[in-house]
Amino acid sequence: MENPISEKKNIQNLIKDNLKIILSFFFTVIIVLIVYFWFNQVSENKKNELSESFIDAKILLTKKKQDKALNILEKIIKKKDNTYSVLSLYLIIDNDLEKDNNKILNYFDDILSIRSLAKEDKNLISLKKGIFISNFGNEQDILNVLNPIINSNSVWKIQATKFLGDYYFSLNENNKANQYYSILLLLDDPNIDKRDIKMKMQKFKK
Secondary structure (H helix, E strand, O other): OOOHHHHHHHHHHHHHHOHHHHHHHHHHHHHHHHHHHHHHHHHHHHHHHHHHHHHHHHHHHHOOOHHHHHHHHHHHHHOOOOOHHHHHHHHHHHOOOOOOHHHHHHHHHHHHOOOOOOHHHHHHHHHHHHHHHOOOOOHHHHHHHHHHHHOOOOOOHHHHHHHHHHHHHHOOOHHHHHHHHHHHHHOOOOOOOHHHHHHHHHHHHO
16 A cells, blocks of 8 residues: 555656646636636626717707717617617617618618627517618518518517518508418417408408
C-alpha cells in the first residue's frame, strides 16, 4: 500500500506537470465570464438607448414634428432590435409617416432579417407585410408573402387564409376566394366564423 507521503508527492507532481493546463483553464473561464457580462451590459445599454430614442420619437409626434420622428424611427429600424425596431415600423405605418411604399417594404425586410426574432413574430410581420402590399402591389407579391404562412402550422395561418379569401372576395374573383374559404371550412377552430364564410360563398352562386 502506498504511504500518504508518497501519495501526496504524486499529487503534487501531477499538479506541477499540468500546471499550465490548469491555469489556462481557469484563465479561459474567467475571460469567458468577463466577456459574457460585458456583452450583456452592452446589450442592455443599447436597449436602453433605443428605448429612449423611441420615446423621443413618440414625443415628437405629439408635437407634430413628423419628419424628425421619422428620422429617429428609421435609425431604430436599422439597428435591427427585436423589440424597438418592430415597434418603430408599426409606428411609422400607423401614423402614415412615410409615403414611399418601397421604403416601407425595405423597413419590413430589415425587420424580417433580424435573427433573434421569434418565428411566430416573423410570421405576424409577414402577415402585416402582405396586408400592406395589398393596398398597392400585385397579386403574386401578396401570395409570395402569405402562402408560406398558410402552408405552415403557424398561429397566424387562419388570419392569413381569411385575408386572402376576403381579398379575392373584394375583387369578385369567386374561384380564388372559394379556394381559401374552403381551407377555413375544413379547419376545426372556434375562432372561424364559418357562417359568414358560407354566406359569402353563397353570393358567388347567385
